[in-house]
Amino acid sequence: MMLEAAGICIGGRLHDAAVQVRGGAVTAICGPNGAGKSTLLGVLAGLIAPDAGSVTLDGAPLATLDAAERARRIGYLPQAAEVAWNLSVRTLVGLGRLPHRTGAAADARAVGAALSALGLEELAQRPLSTLSGGERARALLARVLATQPQWILADEPLAALDLAQQRAQLQHLRALVASDHGDAVAGVGVVLVVHDLALAMNHADHVVVLDKGRVVASGAPLQALSPEVIATVWGIEAEWLGDKGHRALRM
Amino acid sequence: MTRPVFLLLGVLALALPLSLLAGQVWISPFSPPVPNATAILMELRLPRAVLALVLGAGLGAAGAAMQGYLRNPLADPGLFGIAPAAGLGAVLSFYGGFQAQGVLLPLLALGGAGGAMGLLALIAGRSGGIALFTLAGMMIASLAGALTSLAISLSPNPFALSEIVTWLMGALADRGWPEVRLAAPLTLLGLGVLWRAAPALDALALGEAAARSLGVNPVRLLWLMIVGVGLVVGAGVAVAGMIGFVGLMVPHMVRPFTDQRPSSTLLPSALGGALLLLVADCLCRILPLAGGELRLGIALSLAGAPFFLRLLLRMRREIA
Numbered sequence: 001m002m003l004e005a006a007g008i009c010i011g012g013r014l015h016d017a018a019v020q021v022r023g024g025a026v027t028a029i030c031g032p033n034g035a036g037k038s039t040l041l042g043v044l045a046g047l048i049a050p051d052a053g054s055v056t057l058d059g060a061p062l063a064t065l066d067a068a069e070r071a072r073r074i075g076y077l078p079q080a081a082e083v084a085w086n087l088s089v090r091t092l093v094g095l096g097r098l099p100h101r102t103g104a105a106a107d108a109r110a111v112g113a114a115l116s117a118l119g120l121e122e123l124a125q126r127p128l129s130t131l132s133g134g135e136r137a138r139a140l141l142a143r144v145l146a147t148q149p150q151w152i153l154a155d156e157p158l159a160a161l162d163l164a165q166q167r168a169q170l171q172h173l174r175a176l177v178a179s180d181h182g183d184a185v186a187g188v189g190v191v192l193v194v195h196d197l198a199l200a201m202n203h204a205d206h207v208v209v210l211d212k213g214r215v216v217a218s219g220a221p222l223q224a225l226s227p228e229v230i231a232t233v234w235g236i237e238a239e240w241l242g243d244k245g246h247r248a249l250r251m
Numbered sequence: 252m253t254r255p256v257f258l259l260l261g262v263l264a265l266a267l268p269l270s271l272l273a274g275q276v277w278i279s280p281f282s283p284p285v286p287n288a289t290a291i292l293m294e295l296r297l298p299r300a301v302l303a304l305v306l307g308a309g310l311g312a313a314g315a316a317m318q319g320y321l322r323n324p325l326a327d328p329g330l331f332g333i334a335p336a337a338g339l340g341a342v343l344s345f346y347g348g349f350q351a352q353g354v355l356l357p358l359l360a361l362g363g364a365g366g367a368m369g370l371l372a373l374i375a376g377r378s379g380g381i382a383l384f385t386l387a388g389m390m391i392a393s394l395a396g397a398l399t400s401l402a403i404s405l406s407p408n409p410f411a412l413s414e415i416v417t418w419l420m421g422a423l424a425d426r427g428w429p430e431v432r433l434a435a436p437l438t439l440l441g442l443g444v445l446w447r448a449a450p451a452l453d454a455l456a457l458g459e460a461a462a463r464s465l466g467v468n469p470v471r472l473l474w475l476m477i478v479g480v481g482l483v484v485g486a487g488v489a490v491a492g493m494i495g496f497v498g499l500m501v502p503h504m505v506r507p508f509t510d511q512r513p514s515s516t517l518l519p520s521a522l523g524g525a526l527l528l529l530v531a532d533c534l535c536r537i538l539p540l541a542g543g544e545l546r547l548g549i550a551l552s553l554a555g556a557p558f559f560l561r562l563l564l565r566m567r568r569e570i571a
Binding site: 042045046047067068070071072074075076077078081082083084085086087088091095096098099143147 | 319322323450453455456457458460461463464465466467506511512513
């Protein structure tokens, strides 16, 4: 499985950006504010049409895909998602079934699998207004899982969470990549926009660094987030300490 | 979502026959027969009750759809400017003279509604953006309001002036089967269109970007909203004048009994709107008031404004 963008130009925001993301792996998109991270994610999700360039999903142009078919294959979690009504967790997660026309029984199974994948069974009947920030973030991710997509594209899913919740959320995502959840396809491809470089370094398989709308580095975390790249893009002299999975940035 | 639906259907089944008995002349199966009872029931009260059900259902459902579309519990079908534009069309018919008015009024009102729908589509139809759409609706509403005031101030004679002002207040008095034949098909068509928009409205609860990622086509949704709300509201104004607050109040009353998705509030709101208008019209009919009966539009505004205020106060507490 491969989601690929080539030669993406969007007036002033992205310049000839190219990325390749693999299924069964976690890809992190990093960069300073205004680098075009969210825009690139929106392009990969098929939500923003580029002025030039193409996005292909397993070799087929994403733009030619029917909207419902695209929705079944690519799940998208927007940044700081607000939910308009005080839905129960189960109803919220059920919205992820909208692109499917599989009948109530299959929908209930998928919702149940998504709830249990994120440990939300106990909270299923609770209205959203009574949840903590971490529980809410889990419920919103479960909504994406209920669609059983092959790809999960999330825009800063960790931004509003405390450290423990960030870890838990990343472990959930990592578990999706590693194994199958419910009836879904094994080895989901996950793409995250991440601000915290240490999170990207320790939890991503692949890192894409954006600066001023251009892809400046792409590859394994140690290469893409090398001290040289960090110095050029963020203007910070820093080095990585520690072992794989526990690296920390020393400035 | 089925429980509130059945409950409302049950109450409607009780309220409809009762409403037929109430009026200036009470008709009761247990008291001595009233002269012309059949005519009063079949030609006066039944069409009026049916009209109340039809218009109430349309306004209730349109309100629920609007609140879902704008993701805002304070939205109302009037926000699109379709009702004021239909009102403007109706007011212009008073210039056509008394004889022509019976035919002209609903046609011009529907024309006004259609004009507002066309304008909305022209301004916002291609982008499908909700903010642009709302602003366009507000602009149309204020323009139609200003033109209506102009038409009133230039009215040909004082008699027409008083007719216009009275008509604008909205009522079901003296409406018959012809009005039902005009409004019912348009309203049902509009309800069907809104029903088709329901899944997209559910997705919109997650925000515009997430809704699009779930396969919602914003342009298609916008057209469904314009046509659905336009048909329902245009038909209502064409036969009954301005009736406010139903679309705002009813979705609020039924929402706590549903799972809160817009699609689940649509049908209960239609039934609740039908019930509210039926009961309100009945009360207007039997309230003793010097110089005729209380206008339905005024009665609903009188009841609706405190409701709205309470809503605002509750929301203020939630925000604070």
